Amino acid sequence: MNLSVLIQSLRCSLLRIESRLLQASGLETNLAPALAVDGPSLPPQLHPENQLEEQQENQEQPSGLLDSILWMAAPKKRRTIEINRTRRRSESKLIKVKNNIEPCLECGHLKQKHTLCGFCYAKVSRETALIRQQINAMEGGPLRAPAVETVVLYEGETPSNQDKDKRIVERPRKRPAWFSY
Amino acid sequence: MRLTLQTLISHGRVARRMGLGPESRINMLRNILTGLVRHERIETTLARADEVRFYAEKLIDYAKKGDTDEKAMKMASFWLTEKDLVPKLFKVLAPRFEKHSQGFTRMARLPNRENLDRAKMAVLEYKGNPFPPLYPVKKENELTLINQLLKGYREEKTQELAQ
Numbered sequence: 001m002n003l004s005v006l007i008q009s010l011r012c013s014l015l016r017i018e019s020r021l022l023q024a025s026g027l028e029t030n031l032a033p034a035l036a037v038d039g040p041s042l043p044p045q046l047h048p049e050n051q052l053e054e055q056q057e058n059q060e061q062p063s064g065l066l067d068s069i070l071w072m073a074a075p076k077k078r079r080t081i082e083i084n085r086t087r088r089r090s091e092s093k094l095i096k097v098k099n100n101i102e103p104c105l106e107c108g109h110l111k112q113k114h115t116l117c118g119f120c121y122a123k124v125s126r127e128t129a130l131i132r133q134q135i136n137a138m139e140g141g142p143l144r145a146p147a148v149e150t151v152v153l154y155e156g157e158t159p160s161n162q163d164k165d166k167r168i169v170e171r172p173r174k175r176p177a178w179f180s181y
Numbered sequence: 182m183r184l185t186l187q188t189l190i191s192h193g194r195v196a197r198r199m200g201l202g203p204e205s206r207i208n209m210l211r212n213i214l215t216g217l218v219r220h221e222r223i224e225t226t227l228a229r230a231d232e233v234r235f236y237a238e239k240l241i242d243y244a245k246k247g248d249t250d251e252k253a254m255k256m257a258s259f260w261l262t263e264k265d266l267v268p269k270l271f272k273v274l275a276p277r278f279e280k281h282s283q284g285f286t287r288m289a290r291l292p293n294r295e296n297l298d299r300a301k302m303a304v305l306e307y308k309g310n311p312f313p314p315l316y317p318v319k320k321e322n323e324l325t326l327i328n329q330l331l332k333g334y335r336e337e338k339t340q341e342l343a344q
Contacts (some may be wrong), residue, residue: 106317118292128312145219146266150311179313
């Protein structure tokens with residue numbers, strides 16, 4: 001129904017354009033009074049009151065790519081809170097429970113089974129940082145690594161037979177309980 | 182006859198891609214390896230530590246050939262960007278691992294980094310380093326009640342056997 005009205009209007013407009021062009025070019029052979037205008041050779045349509053709306057709708061109705069706007073997906077109904085809750089709280093969306101957490105045997109802090117204890121490693125890391133500070137002070141500058149082994153001795157310790165050829169790094173504190181070979 | 186897309190599918194490919202490309206990956210690993218030889222214990226991301234481990238052990242294998250060997254010296258001078266570590270490698274690390282045939286490094290996982298990225302971290306060290314051990318040595322305490330009771334039980338048994 002809309003398509004036929006569209007085609008009709010297109011035909012009318014094309015005929016009007018043709019007559020106007022002929023008038024302008026002066027190739028017309030019809031002799032008619034000047035005020036009389038050559039109308040379209042098609043009979044007028046029935047339902048003239050609807051024609052205006054339909055023409056407006058037809059002009060609005062685009063062809064090709066934008067046609068799909070009228071066929072896009074849209075929600076039909078509001079999703080209820082129960083349905084929303086079941087979707088939001090489904091098992092795949094909840095945080096997974098870890099069962100690989102255990103207490104560290106040394107300090108009692110929690111750690112993962114395949115990982116070192118964070119607290120114990122922080123202790124070790126702090127002590128190694130202090131040892132490295134001492135080494136830097138002994139070396140005096142960058143790029144001066146000696147070609148000898150290093151051994152760390154704490155307060156009141158004397159170098160043993162194994163530590164003969166090694167560079168001795170002194171730490172001015174008591175040997176910690178977790179550092180012993 | 183290849184029926185699959187070689188470039189787009191990476192099923193079963195085990196080689197890691199790091200940095201901006203293969204050359205960048207080697208440069209990055211070279212820097213990490215130099216740091217490892219200097220400090221003997223470093224803390225990096227798990228992937229980098231895992232990659233460096235292979236190169237660290239291969240470097241020790243080359244160092245064991247001795248510093249008169251041309252290939253070994255070329256390898257050492259390529260991989261160690263700080264040249265004061267080349268004598269350290271040949272005179273300290275190679276003799277340290279004389280008796281061992283493999284397994285010169287130890288890698289342990291750490292808790293994830295505290296940053297926003299929560300990256301997996303690992304600590305990588307050469308065995309025999311002078312620092313405190315990562316895995317504390319468990320010492321049996323003689324003075325606990327159970328150990329004292331067991332000691333008494335063992336003494337009684339030896340006395341009974343002697344009679």
